[in-house]
Amino acid sequence: MPCLGDVESDPRELEAFAERFKQRRIKLGVTQADVGSALANLKIPGVGSLSQSTICRFESLTLSHNNMIALKPVLQAWLEEAEAAQRERLAKPEPPCCGDRRRKRTSIAAPEKRSLEAYFALQPRPSSEKIAAIAEKLDLKKNVVRVWFCNQRQKQKRMKYSAVH
DNA sequence: ATGCATGAGAA
DNA sequence: TCTCATGCATA
Numbered sequence: 203m204p205c206l207g208d209v210e211s212d213p214r215e216l217e218a219f220a221e222r223f224k225q226r227r228i229k230l231g232v233t234q235a236d237v238g239s240a241l242a243n244l245k246i247p248g249v250g251s252l253s254q255s256t257i258c259r260f261e262s263l264t265l266s267h268n269n270m271i272a273l274k275p276v277l278q279a280w281l282e283e284a285e286a287a288q289r290e291r292l293a294k295p296e297p298p299c300c301g302d303r304r305r306k307r308t309s310i311a312a313p314e315k316r317s318l319e320a321y322f323a324l325q326p327r328p329s330s331e332k333i334a335a336i337a338e339k340l341d342l343k344k345n346v347v348r349v350w351f352c353n354q355r356q357k358q359k360r361m362k363y364s365a366v367h
Numbered sequence: 368a369t370g371c372a373t374g375a376g377a378a
Numbered sequence: 379t380c381t382c383a384t385g386c387a388t389a
Contacts, residue, residue, distance in 0.1 A: 253385045307387055
């Protein structure tokens with residue numbers, strides 16, 4: 203009954219950590235993007251850099267539970283190192299010192315989005331045929347509709363949903 | 368901060 | 379084909 207593997211998978215603990223993390227990160231004067239790229243310098247096996255988006259989502263708990271659990275130890279390690287480095291600086295009298303073709307993103311208009319949400323409420327996993335039918339009705343590319351449903355399902359699995367429920 | 372997209376791996 | 383972790387582009 204008292205689980206073995208998932209030591210700190212308690213959502214409350216994760217939530218508390220995410221908040222502490224954000225506050226301490228800000229106190230260090232570091233941006234989300236900074237953290238992401240700094241992770242690579244941490245030299246943790248199998249861990250490279252991450253994007254601003256991912257750090258942001260970690261802080262706002264808009265990642266899946268498993269994703270949060272996987273990232274926590276990494277971010278915790280970064281935080282400890284960053285704070286240790288700062289203490290060093292405070293200990294000494296610090297001397298004064300001193301990136302082609304872009305990807306495109308479809309924009310689904312509000313009315314179409316409302317329709318999609320309505321379809322989703324009825325059937326979160328429409329068949330390929332239904333997706334095609336929906337795409338035609340809304341005058342959207344079939345693939346756009348397919349991806350929209352995938353992303354919508356992912357949203358439901360986040361610790362905290364973002365926007366429309 | 369969030370919308371739409373990609374790609375690796377599962378099923 | 380879907381899920382899942384992740385990110386570019388954009389609001």
